[in-house]
Amino acid sequence: MLRFILRRLLQMVLAFFGTTLIVYALMFAGQGDPIQALAGERPVTAAQRAYLTEKYHLDATGVGGFFYRYFDYLGGLVRGDLGQSLTGRQISDILAAAWPVTVKLAVIAMAVTVIFGVTSGVIAAIRRSGVFDHATLVLTLLVLGIPTIVLAPLAQYFLGVRWPVFPPTAGAQPSFYALLLPGIVLGSLSLATALRLTRTSVTENLRADYVRTARSKGLRRRRIVGVHVLRNSLIPVVTFLGVELGNLMGGAIITEGVFNVPGVGFNLFRGIRTEDGPLVVGIVSVLVVVYLLSNLVVDVLYAVLDPRIRYE
Amino acid sequence: MTQNAVRPTPASPTPPGGHLLEVRDLHVEFRTREGVARVINGVTYHLDAGETLAVLGESGSGKSVTAQAIMGILDTPPAYVRAGQILYQGRDLLTRPEEERRQIRGAEIAMIFQDALSALNPVFSVGWQIGESLRERAGMSRADARKRSVELMDLVRIPAAAKRLGDYPHQFSGGMRQRVMIAMALALDPKVLIADEPTTALDVTVQAQIMDLLADLRRDLGMALVLITHDLGVVAGVADRIAVMYAGRIVEHADVHALYRAPAHPYTKGLLESIPRLDVRGQALSSIRGLPPNLMAIPSGCPFHPRCPYVQQVCVDEVPHDLVLGDGRTSACHFAQEVHDDRDG
Numbered sequence: 046m047l048r049f050i051l052r053r054l055l056q057m058v059l060a061f062f063g064t065t066l067i068v069y070a071l072m073f074a075g076q077g078d079p080i081q082a083l084a085g086e087r088p089v090t091a092a093q094r095a096y097l098t099e100k101y102h103l104d105a106t107g108v109g110g111f112f113y114r115y116f117d118y119l120g121g122l123v124r125g126d127l128g129q130s131l132t133g134r135q136i137s138d139i140l141a142a143a144w145p146v147t148v149k150l151a152v153i154a155m156a157v158t159v160i161f162g163v164t165s166g167v168i169a170a171i172r173r174s175g176v177f178d179h180a181t182l183v184l185t186l187l188v189l190g191i192p193t194i195v196l197a198p199l200a201q202y203f204l205g206v207r208w209p210v211f212p213p214t215a216g217a218q219p220s221f222y223a224l225l226l227p228g229i230v231l232g233s234l235s236l237a238t239a240l241r242l243t244r245t246s247v248t249e250n251l252r253a254d255y256v257r258t259a260r261s262k263g264l265r266r267r268r269i270v271g272v273h274v275l276r277n278s279l280i281p282v283v284t285f286l287g288v289e290l291g292n293l294m295g296g297a298i299i300t301e302g303v304f305n306v307p308g309v310g311f312n313l314f315r316g317i318r319t320e321d322g323p324l325v326v327g328i329v330s331v332l333v334v335v336y337l338l339s340n341l342v343v344d345v346l347y348a349v350l351d352p353r354i355r356y357e
Numbered sequence: 358m359t360q361n362a363v364r365p366t367p368a369s370p371t372p373p374g375g376h377l378l379e380v381r382d383l384h385v386e387f388r389t390r391e392g393v394a395r396v397i398n399g400v401t402y403h404l405d406a407g408e409t410l411a412v413l414g415e416s417g418s419g420k421s422v423t424a425q426a427i428m429g430i431l432d433t434p435p436a437y438v439r440a441g442q443i444l445y446q447g448r449d450l451l452t453r454p455e456e457e458r459r460q461i462r463g464a465e466i467a468m469i470f471q472d473a474l475s476a477l478n479p480v481f482s483v484g485w486q487i488g489e490s491l492r493e494r495a496g497m498s499r500a501d502a503r504k505r506s507v508e509l510m511d512l513v514r515i516p517a518a519a520k521r522l523g524d525y526p527h528q529f530s531g532g533m534r535q536r537v538m539i540a541m542a543l544a545l546d547p548k549v550l551i552a553d554e555p556t557t558a559l560d561v562t563v564q565a566q567i568m569d570l571l572a573d574l575r576r577d578l579g580m581a582l583v584l585i586t587h588d589l590g591v592v593a594g595v596a597d598r599i600a601v602m603y604a605g606r607i608v609e610h611a612d613v614h615a616l617y618r619a620p621a622h623p624y625t626k627g628l629l630e631s632i633p634r635l636d637v638r639g640q641a642l643s644s645i646r647g648l649p650p651n652l653m654a655i656p657s658g659c660p661f662h663p664r665c666p667y668v669q670q671v672c673v674d675e676v677p678h679d680l681v682l683g684d685g686r687t688s689a690c691h692f693a694q695e696v697h698d699d700r701d702g
Binding site: 253254255257258259260261262263264265268273276277280350351352353 | 460477482493538545
C-alpha cells in the first residue's frame with residue numbers, strides 16, 4: 046500500500062507538470078503582445094515596456110523563450126510563490142480569501158448529497174417500484190436534465206427574491222446561512238447522481254448470494270440490509286462522493302457566479318474573463334494539486350472499504 | 358397469473374412419533390412476466406434425526422427450491438408456496454409467523470450453498486461472519502464469539518484457524534471457503550443441515566474431502582443432513598436414502614443400495630447409465646435423450662414421458678402415482694416393477 050501511494054505521488058508530480066504546462070501554454074503562447082494585453086486600452090510608456098520585458102523575460106522569443114518563461118514561473122511555483130495577478134495582488138492572498146468560502150460551500154453541498162441522496166437511494170432500493178422510488182426517479186431525472194445555469198437562477202429567483210427564504214446573493218464574507226441556497230443548488234446535481242448510484246448498488250446487492258446466506262443464518266432484515274447490504278453497496282457511492290468532493294473543492298464557476306459567492310470558481314471565472322494569465326494559471330495549478338490529492342485519497346479509501354482490492 | 362394469494366393447506370394434527378422434518382405435498386410456483394412456472398408439484402419427503410437424505414436431480418428439477426422453502430428464504434415474488442406442509446418437529450412451518458421461522462433458521466435448520474465465494478460476504482472477515490450468528494443470535498460477547506469461531510474452524514479442519522480468523526473470503530481456496538460456510542452453518546448447533554450442491558464448484562479431490570467432512574460432522578454432531586446434488590457419484594458413500602426429483606416431483610425414493618442395485622424409475626435408470634464407467638472400454642457414453650421439461654408447460658401425464666424409453670399411451674394420459682415396491686421404496690412410474698426387474702435395459 047505504501048509503495049502504491051509513493052508511486053502515485055510520483056505520478057502526480059508528472060501530472061502536475063503536464064497540466065501546468067498545458068494551461069500555461071493555453072494562456073500565454075497565443076498572446077500577441079502580452080504587455081499591451083496587461084495594460085488594456087491605456088498607452089504603455091517605453092520605460093514601463095522595458096521594465097515588464099525584463100521582469101517577465103519577454104525578450105526571449107519563440108519556443109525557447111516560452112519554455113524559459115515557463116520554467117521561471119515553475120521555479121516560483123515550486124518555492125510556493127504563485128506570483129501576482131495582473132491587478133497586482135498576490136495570488137496566494139486571493140486564494141487564501143477565496144478557498145475557505147469554497148470549502149464551506151463544498152461541505153454544505155456534500156452534506157446535502159449524503160443526507161438526502163444516499164438515504165433516499167437506500168429507501169428507493171428497499172421499496173423498489175414503490176411510490177417513493179418512482180417519485181425520486183422523476184425528480185432526479187428532472188434535476189439531472191436541468192443545467193445549473195438554469196437551476197441556479199431559478200432557485201435564486203423563487204427562494205431568494207419571490208419568496209425570500211434565503212438571501213439571494215452571498216456577497217463578501219458570506220455567512221453560513223447565505224451559503225445555504227448556493228450549497229443546495231450545487232449539491233442537487235451530485236445528490237441526483239448519488240441517489241441513482243446508491244439505489245442501483247443497493248438493488249444489486251439485495252439480490253446477491255450473500256444476502257441469501259445472511260437470511261439463512263436467521264438474521265433480522267434490518268441487520269441484513271443495514272450491515273451486509275449497505276457495507277457492500279456504499280463502496281461505489283463513497284468512491285463517487287470522494288471524486289465529487291474533489292470537484293467541489295475546485296469551486297463552482299456557475300453557482301458561485303450566480304449567487305455572487307467570492308470563492309475559487311468566482312475568482313477563476315473573473316481571471317478568465319479579464320485574461321488575467323497569472324491568476325488563471327495560478328489557480329488552476331493549485332486546483333490540479335487538490336484534484337490529484339483527492340483522487341489519491343479516494344483510491345486509498347477504496348482499498349480500505351473493499352478488502353478484495355490490493356494495490357501492489 | 359390466475360392463481361390467487363398463497364394458499365397453504367390447513368394444518369392437520371401431527372402424528373405422534375413423526376419425523377424430524379417432513380415435507381408434504383409441497384407446491385411452489387414462480388410467477389413471472391412470461392407466465393407461471395410450476396416449479397414444485399407435490400414434493401413429499403421426510404428426514405429423521407441423524408440420517409442423511411440425498412435429493413438428486415438435474416438443474417431446474419426443484420431440489421434447491423424445496424430446500425429454500427424449508428428454510429423460508431424463497432424470494433417472494435416471484436416464488437409462492439401454493440400448497441403443502443413443511444413439518445419440523447411436528448409444527449407446520451408454513452403457518453408460523455415470520456419471526457418464529459427466523460428463529461428456526463440457523464439455530465434449528467441451517468443451510469450451506471453451492472458457491473461459497475458468492476455466498477460469503479466479500480467485505481467481512483470470515484471470523485466476523487462465523488461469529489455473527491454467535492453474537493447476534495446466541496448473545497455471545499465478541500471475545501467469546503471469536504474463541505468459538507476458532508473452535509468451529511478447527512472443527513471443519515481449517516489449518517491455522519486462529520491465524521486465518523481475520524482473513525477475507527477471497528483469500529481462501531474454494532475448498533477452504535466451503536469449510537468456512539460449513540463452520541458458519543454449524544455455529545448454532547442446528548439439528549438439520551441442508552447442503553445445496555456443496556461440492557459442485559470444487560475440484561474432484563476437494564469434493565471428496567468436503568463430502569468426508571460432512572459425513573464425519575453429521576456423525577459426530579448427530580445432525581440430520583439433506584444433501585442436494587445432481588451428482589450420483591457424490592452421494593453413494595454418504596447418503597442413507599435417495600430421493601430423485603424430476604420436474605418438481607419426487608419420482609423415485611429408495612434406500613441408497615437398493616436404488617443403485619436396481620432403479621425403479623426410467624429417469625433414475627438413465628441417470629445411473631449416464632455415469633461414465635472406467636471398466637467398460639470403448640463404449641459410447643449413454644445419456645438421457647431430450648431436454649428437461651419447460652416448467653411453464655409441463656407435459657401431460659408423466660412429465661418424463663417425452664424422454665422415456667418405456668413410454669406407453671398411459672404415460673401420456675395419466676399422472677402416475679407413487680408405487681410402493683417393498684422396503685418402503687417408491688417409484689412414480691406406471692411400469693415401476695418392469696423397470697426394476699429389467700436389469701439390462
